Amino acid sequence: MEKEKRSFSYRVVKGYFRYIINGLYYRKFYSIDTQNIPEDGTPVLMVSNHQFCLNDALGVLLSVNDRKMHFIARANAFDIHPLFAKFMLWAGVLPAFRMMHEGEDALDNNKNTFHLTEQNLLDGRSILLYPEAGHQTRHWLGTFAYGYTRMAFEAAEKTGFEKEIFILPSCNHYSYYFGMRNDMLIRFGTPISIKPWYELYKTKPRTAWREVNQLVRQQIRSMMLDIQDLEHYDDIDFLRQSQFGKDFARSLGKDPDVLPEKLEADKELVARLADKQVQYDDVRELREAMAAHGLTDRQFRHRPWPIGKLLLLTLMLPLAILGVWPALPTWFISEHFSNRMEDRMFQGSFLLAIFCLVMLPLSTLITLLAEWPFIGAWALLHAAALPILCVFEWNWFQFLQKAIAELRYRRYGAAIRPLRERVFQRIKDLIIL
């Protein structure tokens, strides 16, 4: 199979994304079991859980280095801006139309997307799609639509069932959804050839879809954190993110600061909580008491030193002032627009898009034009340092917020601490063997 050529501009843009996203946006980016990706030229539909809009797809894009990736994304993403729509098409993204969002009449447009995707598969391309047909707002696996199994089998049918088509389950996971400097993980499962279902498909296509879908779903669920107890989701999420979750990970011999290990520990924690049918009334009480005073579990973990933090922040202030441009306009612009969005999961992707696609290139250009006449080549150095200054600014503000939270902790922490210790001990007695 002839490999698809990647244009120079595609390689440049991908290299830029790699630098910004892997190097700056995330604290750590894990790409696991990439050896499971079938070699370029093999028809592969990559199917993943969907947590976080653009970020999920970029994670896969940066994990697959030897080929051009193709994607299927919700059609309304193409409505954001005509320039963005052109960029998406150039990047290999095709629109999927959904009845609940784009309306019944728009469903006919999927014929073209199906046709192009099936052709891409037959040409040996790799296509990523999200069968949940929309992102989740939690660590939870939603219902799958069968569009991807239709495409896979229809592509095979077009070759008289001669060609072997693969489906590769994958999963993504985040240490925290919002803001910068979090950890992201992409894990690839075992490729599933749909060839064994070709005969069944000829007489019972839906049964073949269902059987394949079940296998794909099982693999994705086994790789991800799937908190099915949605009624107590916030309580469970609080426990796994708290000191309790960290201690639990350590009790299993896992490092809670290494995302892949924390994920495994969290999966075990969620399973044990479900198994023991834990009650969460006091967990909720604790969560609400902390929230009422603007505290998180973080302040209870370490000996607070807000004065030391504030001194350090003051020392770093000159560098923070240097980083005001372009960091603050970036945050303000993305905050301004994303606060108007109903779907909070779009905010993180919006911040990433504004940061990478608009503000960094724009501020680099403005910096060069404004400073070159006065300081010459030094302007180049400043422009090159802008991404790092943005990250510094972010960290400086995070540190400031921590210092303020620690001041609040000094005032309110002592009243909450006994409840926290009681709750953690109760759950520990229940689930830690």
Next chain:
Amino acid sequence: MKEFKEKQELIDALRTAISEEFEIEEEKITPDASIKDVLDLDSLSLVDLIAVIEAQSGVKLKGTDVTHIITFEALYDFIWNQR
């Protein structure tokens, strides 16, 4: 397309047609069962369901009609009233 004098005739015909199209046992299509859960409905299979209903009953439903109907019993009632 067949004319139905009794509602039960229509229900039986629909159950058989849906069972064949969606490759599920007729026993699973009980009056109080959830359409979405039993048929694993997504946007595309919803279009298939509408086509089956039209072929059997002559009633052309909109996707939005069906998404608001939860059970098969409610679906039969809706189709019967639309005839």
